[in-house]
Amino acid sequence: MTKRDQSVREATVADVARAAGVSKAQAARALGGYGAVSEQVLSVVIAAADQLGYRPNQLAKSMTTGRSNSIGVVVGDIENAHFGLALRGISDEVRREGYTVVLVNTDEDLEAEASAVQELLQQRVAGLVVAPCSSNETTHLESAQARGHAVVLFDRGIHALDFDTVRVEFADAALEVGRVLLDAGHRRIGYVSSQRVGGSYERGMDLGLSPVADRVAGIERAFAEAGDRWDPSLVRFNAASDEALAAACAELLDRPEPVTAVVCSDSLIALGVLGQIKRRGLRIPEDISVVAYDDFPWTELVEPPLTVVAQPVYDMGREAARALLRKLGHRVPAERLPLRAHIVERSSVGTPRAQPQPSPVR
Amino acid sequence: MTKRDQSVREATVADVARAAGVSKAQAARALGGYGAVSEQVLSVVIAAADQLGYRPNQLAKSMTTGRSNSIGVVVGDIENAHFGLALRGISDEVRREGYTVVLVNTDEDLEAEASAVQELLQQRVAGLVVAPCSSNETTHLESAQARGHAVVLFDRGIHALDFDTVRVEFADAALEVGRVLLDAGHRRIGYVSSQRVGGSYERGMDLGLSPVADRVAGIERAFAEAGDRWDPSLVRFNAASDEALAAACAELLDRPEPVTAVVCSDSLIALGVLGQIKRRGLRIPEDISVVAYDDFPWTELVEPPLTVVAQPVYDMGREAARALLRKLGHRVPAERLPLRAHIVERSSVGTPRAQPQPSPVR
DNA sequence: TTGAAAGCGCTAACAG
DNA sequence: CTGTTAGCGCTTTCAA
Numbered sequence A, B: 001m002t003k004r005d006q007s008v009r010e011a012t013v014a015d016v017a018r019a020a021g022v023s024k025a026q027a028a029r030a031l032g033g034y035g036a037v038s039e040q041v042l043s044v045v046i047a048a049a050d051q052l053g054y055r056p057n058q059l060a061k062s063m064t065t066g067r068s069n070s071i072g073v074v075v076g077d078i079e080n081a082h083f084g085l086a087l088r089g090i091s092d093e094v095r096r097e098g099y100t101v102v103l104v105n106t107d108e109d110l111e112a113e114a115s116a117v118q119e120l121l122q123q124r125v126a127g128l129v130v131a132p133c134s135s136n137e138t139t140h141l142e143s144a145q146a147r148g149h150a151v152v153l154f155d156r157g158i159h160a161l162d163f164d165t166v167r168v169e170f171a172d173a174a175l176e177v178g179r180v181l182l183d184a185g186h187r188r189i190g191y192v193s194s195q196r197v198g199g200s201y202e203r204g205m206d207l208g209l210s211p212v213a214d215r216v217a218g219i220e221r222a223f224a225e226a227g228d229r230w231d232p233s234l235v236r237f238n239a240a241s242d243e244a245l246a247a248a249c250a251e252l253l254d255r256p257e258p259v260t261a262v263v264c265s266d267s268l269i270a271l272g273v274l275g276q277i278k279r280r281g282l283r284i285p286e287d288i289s290v291v292a293y294d295d296f297p298w299t300e301l302v303e304p305p306l307t308v309v310a311q312p313v314y315d316m317g318r319e320a321a322r323a324l325l326r327k328l329g330h331r332v333p334a335e336r337l338p339l340r341a342h343i344v345e346r347s348s349v350g351t352p353r354a355q356p357q358p359s360p361v362r
Numbered sequence C: 001t002t003g004a005a006a007g008c009g010c011t012a013a014c015a016g
Numbered sequence D: 001c002t003g004t005t006a007g008c009g010c011t012t013t014c015a016a
Helices: A013-020 A024-032 A039-052 A058-065 A081-095 A110-122 A139-146 A171-183 A211-225 A242-253 A267-279 A313-327 B013-020 B024-032 B039-052 B058-065 B081-095 B110-122 B139-146 B171-183 B211-225 B242-253 B267-279 B313-327
Strands: A070-075 A100-105 A127-130 A150-154 A164-166 A189-192 A261-264 A289-293 A307-310 A342-344 B070-075 B100-105 B127-130 B150-154 B164-166 B189-192 B261-264 B289-293 B307-310 B342-344
Touching: A013 A024, A013 A039, A024 A039, A058 B058, A070 A081, A070 A110, A081 A100, A081 A313, A081 B081, A081 B100, A100 A110, A100 B081, A110 A127, A110 A139, A127 A313, A139 A150, A150 A313, A164 A313, A171 A211, A171 A261, A171 A289, A171 A307, A171 A342, A189 A211, A189 A242, A242 A267, A261 A267, A267 A289, B013 B024, B013 B039, B024 B039, B070 B081, B070 B110, B081 B100, B081 B313, B100 B110, B110 B127, B110 B139, B127 B313, B139 B150, B150 B313, B164 B313, B171 B211, B171 B261, B171 B289, B171 B307, B171 B342, B189 B211, B189 B242, B242 B267, B261 B267, B267 B289
Parallel strands: A070 A100, A070 A127, A127 A150, A150 A164, A189 A261, A261 A289, A289 A307, B070 B100, B070 B127, B127 B150, B150 B164, B189 B261, B261 B289, B289 B307
Antiparallel strands: A100 B100, A307 A342, B307 B342
16 A cells, blocks of 8 residues: 555655755755755755655664764662652753653662663663662673763762762761751661661671761761760661561660661651551650651651751752763863752651660660 | 773674674674574674673664664653652563663653654654643644554543553542542532643533543532532642642632632642641641542651542553553553552541531532 | 765675 | 675765
8 A cells, every 4th residue: 555554664864865856965964954055955955854754863873973862870769759859850951962861770679770781881872870779789880981981870879989979968967967866865866778788787887888878977976976876786777678667667666775766768768667656656756756868848748747858869960960961071061069968957856755874885 | 081982992793793703694693693593603603792792782773673672751740759650660561571761851841742752753762652741732742643653641641533541540539539528528629730721620621631630520420419519610720830839729728718628639739738738727637628649658647647549650651551562563461450540548538617508509 | 065985783685 | 504785874084
């Protein structure tokens, strides 16, 4: 029949050239806006082009120029509002330089991350923005960079040197969290994170270049300031699943001397911890105080409104994107967005109830 | 700075072929796993390949085969957990058939949507999954489909015929929402949505093939069942910005006969409405009842826990992806995921306080 | 300014 | 089984 069912073959430069009665090269130049083209040819070609409904084939363009117009973004969990927001920042920023975003979700799985990088590279993306799920096992990232690919890390860093990394500065805010809690009289402070860490936490342990490391360090510093030490057994990692989180809460809340405050490393953790607290019939802040990272709207609407650490997630995304664009040779405004976190005190931190003085650690 | 193509040139089939001492075609066949290749050649080629660190160039592959391994997804607001979750479903599903996702965020802007479709098509994605921002202005989608591109709509439909559309079934749940509210004694029920609609709502108005239309219709039906009619002026659209939302709330709450209940069309609206209610010092459900669409974890943690309509957003994403895969000729499990919404009654709906009997509309 | 021709890396006939 | 030869759609020398 007609060439309907087969596929409405897209018009190519050759088609346009033929229709315009010029050479393929001239048509391409006119269409692509490069090289020297006379007014004459230009208008004829343009006319022919939109008469035929010509749409440049980006694939072919990338093939021949070796330049791609897409960047790869790999994150652990796009369902997490934290990454959703960061992704938005990345997307908005690169889009204005004409790039599209190829997104891969890894479920915080190392293997998935490695193959994602692989895939993206095979797809010849111009560069990579990744929130690495591990700070140790990073050969896939190192080799990518070694092969000459542009890669920028965000949210979390890795130990290998020479990586552009965009992170929010948590030192001050974390110290402040510690102070606020200590000032209120808390000494048994729990910390819950979904970060995967082998074994349980010990002081001075290497937590990688993660926000979590900074946050834990901040609280430890506050303890030091107060001439005290933070019981490391109160730091619970690996709370990635509902069960793990429940277990972590159990260990913190159901011990002989339960914690009087708990710091939640992200909003997902906070949601879980709040649920566990509710389940136990504990009141905030009378029975237990809570501080959470990430200032999402709902944190202000729960009862009581949560004291949180706000962080410029969207801006972090933008900065990561800018860093990548710079590597790709684009001119990007030099001024960097300040990426500082700050505490927002609301009503979820109170004075711990009178309880036996905790014995100094050890 | 970064080493460019020159120094780290990627190995190609030709390189591998040369190293393995076979023809380009044989190498390609071995590498691509197609055609007939002897054990001999196979092993030699494989060896040479990973010796050279060969990585197939997906771009070239797509070019020659005319088949792409990426699909385009365009949504209004990736920052919204609703789309984040749906995206997750899409991504998980297509990934198992080897596709990656190219994501474009449109800010619910029609022009942005049109150019997104354009861009994606130029990038030669295999197909498109889009949550259209308008149900009327859809020429960009129609022409895409007419040109022979595979496109699947989700979340919202459009009026043009012949579009595969994946939506959650809201009729029953919406009716139930109406009943629950009416049974509790409410008659002045507000509805707030961010959907863009010209002019104010009137009964029988065409709201497009949107979930909102179904939800409004459900409540209207409940009213009809009760032998009453719903005052159309209580339905407020266009609450896309904070200001617009505040205005909508003002019109609903600050009128002589304020509404006794409000239904929030999505979780973002709910967040805003809750804020407005709090600001006014109103108590839920004593002073005002609230029902929200989308059952996200935080809705259970606010005080009081919200009565919500849960919907299988992730599954909707998966189904949309499957529909697309089918169009692309993949074999996909025939059984469709049931996409039904259901009400989850918690504690945000109560009896309205005694007030002058509302006069029947008109 | 223009056009002819040579690729980019890969697959797909078509012969041996 | 294997190799040769064309392209896919575009950009880019290189001459004219």
